[in-house]
Amino acid sequence: MHPSAAPGDRLAALGTQLIEIHDWLREELARLRAGLDPAGGPPGGGDRLRGLRAHCLTFCAALTRHHTGEDAGAFRVLAEEAPQLRPVLAQLAHDHRMVDAIVRRIEELVAEPPTGDPAATERVRGELDGLGAILESHFGFEERRIVAALDALRAEAGDAEALFGLAPPAG
Incomplete structure (x- = not known):
């Protein structure tokens, strides 16, 4: 990934x-889910999980990193500069904690995948499906509710990486 703009420069809002x-994270999650399909990797549930471990x-x-960055960066700044958004920011931070719990379960499932256990693949698939559903709702809500406020922030508030934990991906 590389930023859309040079550090400290806001060429993109x-x-x-x-x-x-968000779009990059959606694409990466879709790739992970596709990698669990038999055509997406070697045969055998455990083998597919082992192959996906690093990507996952x-x-x-x-x-x-993105959600931690938002909580410490963008949400803190927005709470100061747009106090009317505090209830929205609190809901988004709550979502981050729910997502974190699912991420921890996924990390545990792929840490030591049992060889040849199709049920393990299905457990990972179920967690990724749940994560996808929550993220889609979360990202959509966040984009509808805070994008305009983000665009109005002063340049001194920070760049995308400082505010969101990640730089925008290469387009």
Whole structure:
């Protein structure tokens, strides 16, 4: 990933950059889910899980970094500059805790996948499906409710990486 703008420069609006990050996370989650399909990897549930472990852990770390970054960065700044958004920010932070619980379950499931256990693949698939549903709702709500406020932030508030935990992906 690389930023849409040079560090400290806002060539793209922060709201647009947030949506770019969300879109990248959606795509990565879709790739993970596709990798669980028999055509997406080697035969055998455990073998597929083992092959997906690195990608899954990378995705989970990026998602956690994004939500932690928002809580400490963008949400803190928005709470100060747009206090009317505090209830929305509290709901989004609550969502982050729910997502974190699912991410931890996924990390546990892929940490030591049992070889040849199709039920393990299905447990991971179920958690990824649940994560996808929650993230889609969360991202959509966040994009509808705070993008305009992000676009109105002063440049001194920080760049996308400081505010969102991740830089927008290469387009």
